[in-house]
Amino acid sequence: MTSKRLTSLLHVVLVLALVIFGGFPIYWMATTALSxxxxxxxxxxxxxxxxxxxxxxxxxxxxxxxxxWLVNTGIIAVGTTTLSLVLGAxxxxxxxxxxxxxxxxxxxxMFMTQVVPEALILVPLYAMFITLGLLNSLLGLVLANVGFxxxxxxxxxxxxxxxxxxxxxxxxxxxxxxxxSVLTMIVLPIIAPSLAxxxxxxxxxxxNEYLFAATFLRDRELWPASVGLASFIGQYETPLSAVMGAAxxxxxxxxxxxxxxxxxxxxxxxxGAVKG
Amino acid sequence: xxxQALLERPAAVPAPTSxxxxxxxxxxxxxxxxxxxxxxxYLLVFMFYPLGRQVYLSLTRTRxxxxxxxxxxxxxxxxxxxxxxxxxxxxxxxxTYSIMAVVLGVAVGMIAALALNRPFRGRTLVRGVLxxxxxxxxxxAALVWLWIFNERSGILNTVVTGLGLERISWLTSxxxxxxxxxxxxxxxxxxxxxxVMLAALQSVPEEVKExxxxxxxxxLSVFRAVxxxxxxxxLQLVSLLVMVWSIRRFDIIYLLTGGGPxxxxxxxxxxxxxxxxxxxDLGMSSAYGVVGLMLALTVAxxxxxxxxxRQRSSSR
Numbered sequence: 091m092t093s094k095r096l097t098s099l100l101h102v103v104l105v106l107a108l109v110i111f112g113g114f115p116i117y118w119m120a121t122t123a124l125s126x127x128x129x130x131x132x133x134x135x136x137x138x139x140x141x142x143x144x145x146x147x148x149x150x151x152x153x154x155x156x157x158x159w160l161v162n163t164g165i166i167a168v169g170t171t172t173l174s175l176v177l178g179a180x181x182x183x184x185x186x187x188x189x190x191x192x193x194x195x196x197x198x199x200m201f202m203t204q205v206v207p208e209a210l211i212l213v214p215l216y217a218m219f220i221t222l223g224l225l226n227s228l229l230g231l232v233l234a235n236v237g238f239x240x241x242x243x244x245x246x247x248x249x250x251x252x253x254x255x256x257x258x259x260x261x262x263x264x265x266x267x268x269x270x271s272v273l274t275m276i277v278l279p280i281i282a283p284s285l286a287x288x289x290x291x292x293x294x295x296x297x298n299e300y301l302f303a304a305t306f307l308r309d310r311e312l313w314p315a316s317v318g319l320a321s322f323i324g325q326y327e328t329p330l331s332a333v334m335g336a337a338x339x340x341x342x343x344x345x346x347x348x349x350x351x352x353x354x355x356x357x358x359x360x361x362g363a364v365k366g
Numbered sequence: 367x368x369x370q371a372l373l374e375r376p377a378a379v380p381a382p383t384s385x386x387x388x389x390x391x392x393x394x395x396x397x398x399x400x401x402x403x404x405x406x407x408y409l410l411v412f413m414f415y416p417l418g419r420q421v422y423l424s425l426t427r428t429r430x431x432x433x434x435x436x437x438x439x440x441x442x443x444x445x446x447x448x449x450x451x452x453x454x455x456x457x458x459x460x461x462t463y464s465i466m467a468v469v470l471g472v473a474v475g476m477i478a479a480l481a482l483n484r485p486f487r488g489r490t491l492v493r494g495v496l497x498x499x500x501x502x503x504x505x506x507a508a509l510v511w512l513w514i515f516n517e518r519s520g521i522l523n524t525v526v527t528g529l530g531l532e533r534i535s536w537l538t539s540x541x542x543x544x545x546x547x548x549x550x551x552x553x554x555x556x557x558x559x560x561x562v563m564l565a566a567l568q569s570v571p572e573e574v575k576e577x578x579x580x581x582x583x584x585x586l587s588v589f590r591a592v593x594x595x596x597x598x599x600x601l602q603l604v605s606l607l608v609m610v611w612s613i614r615r616f617d618i619i620y621l622l623t624g625g626g627p628x629x630x631x632x633x634x635x636x637x638x639x640x641x642x643x644x645x646x647d648l649g650m651s652s653a654y655g656v657v658g659l660m661l662a663l664t665v666a667x668x669x670x671x672x673x674x675x676r677q678r679s680s681s682r
Contacts, residue, residue, distance in 0.1 A: 188398035214416035348501035
């Protein structure tokens, strides 16, 4: 009895420690956002969120071009998602339903993209985008991001189609329905939950991306939030509370959506790694 | 269902290459390529052409100011690289960082998975909170951790001085910078390990565990004899994934320390960017990158070998 009580006590302590480690940085982000700068640098930070400072923080926030950054971020993310899903659905369907020459090679190449560091293709893409006139554009960023997110989307979609019985398609094919319509009108609606997971992953790959955006964009007008927020590092003119507020707003959608589809994401990432 | 998708191949679907009622065979045979041509072409243009170009650059003398004009010099960059003591320090830091990220990230993630594998009130909420580090974008994570680590006003040093100890230069001293970055890395990586291992733990067949308990086995031996063998393949997979990601990792290291102080957190990938954009030496930068790629590929190849061996032994 006592040993059982001891184990549950240990369990509670362990869970508590993990919650503090995992949750503290976000708590601290919110707490800092709701602090006065005089506290932060002089009198010492109050270790709990002071909701009364919310209006002041929001006023500081309006001095940042946060809205424009988020719009740019949104454009990159939506572009990355759209292209990844269209190309990923084509590749995923082919990998699941067809047997063809080069299938193994395609799977291998797609797996390879998950090993290649972003930084490794940075310079060649930079040179290529100079030639194509894509250097200082959001479209260029989308094109660069999709190379990494398309294979993940394709693996998730392939896995989902594998689980759909082929007979469902067969009847439609007999009726003379073209193969591409079988995919778009019959298969894709069935795997909608997995498509949503692939969409969320691609969306936030584009939303979070920093290195390409920081290297390829020259106009501040085009900055996404990742580059804009990173520009505060080592800079002390902007109130820290506003910086943390902006970081929180930037993080919130990612946290919400990742929590919603956590299981699907894991299945997708590991499926790609195992079956590639 | 998602638990199963982790490690098992779904049952093979009959591949309908030539079926009745689908027109001439020749066209049916071309069908797969109609689906594949766009994604494949995309990857070739925006991923593998640049990759090949980067490998080629490592064999040339190329300056950043004129990246489209390069002079072929064979293995000159690699000769200079392997003769440079700095390279070995970068390599050592890369390996230390990646291996420690695997050891610590997998340990913390595994402990979290075990702690969450028994039911308790508020478990869903706790799991949500533990996932924060994985879901928060790198740049936002870097900003808050920079503030936590801040030498003068950060919370860590407030605690440290409150205990009567000297302030610690978390990110600005050569002996603390790498451990500090590892702390952030574990915060980001452990949640993913936890999610995957939790799924694996929940797929351990209950009957086998119960049978072992009936046979008089205590908890620890049930874990060793039943649970561990069942989750070991997943554990291997997740370790190798974390290793590859650590070799690739750029954002968080670059944003927290930029590779400093005095190169003490400069991994191959961070160095690659520095040599390209600060020394303007694209050839040498590519050589660093190619070594990084080889390292990641070696790890991936080990993973593939494990996979093949596992499939052989399970198909027997």
